[in-house]
Amino acid sequence: MNTYVCKSCGRKQYSAANTTARCIYCGKGPIELEPTPENVTLTLNRQTALAILHKLEAILDDAEDSYYEALERKSPELESFKGNMAVTRQQYSALRRAYQESRI
Numbered sequence: 001m002n003t004y005v006c007k008s009c010g011r012k013q014y015s016a017a018n019t020t021a022r023c024i025y026c027g028k029g030p031i032e033l034e035p036t037p038e039n040v041t042l043t044l045n046r047q048t049a050l051a052i053l054h055k056l057e058a059i060l061d062d063a064e065d066s067y068y069e070a071l072e073r074k075s076p077e078l079e080s081f082k083g084n085m086a087v088t089r090q091q092y093s094a095l096r097r098a099y100q101e102s103r104i
């Protein structure tokens with residue numbers, strides 16, 4: 001799944017394709033592939049890290065709910081909901097992994 005950013009409206013859209021023709025939100029563009037993020041090192045106390053992790057888990061639950069609702073009503077923006085869910089899942093997994101590794 002690739003993440004694209006619209007240079008006109010700044011919104012993100014998601015597609016398995018390598019290119020995307022136009023922005024699904026504003027109809028303009030250009031649309032560019034979002035660069036692969038670099039790793040960063042953060043220092044947080046455990047309580048804060050755990051609180052952020054729980055928040056992200058709730059956001060992931062919402063993203064999954066939105067995707068399944070969109071699937072049920074056959075939304076034309078289904079791919080975008082799917083992409084949002086995938087990205088949120090990646091973010092949650094990355095933070096969870098970092099948290100678990102920090103406990104070793």
Ligand SMILES: [Zn+2]
Pocket residue numbers: 006007008009010011023024025026027028029
């Ligand atoms: Zn746009």
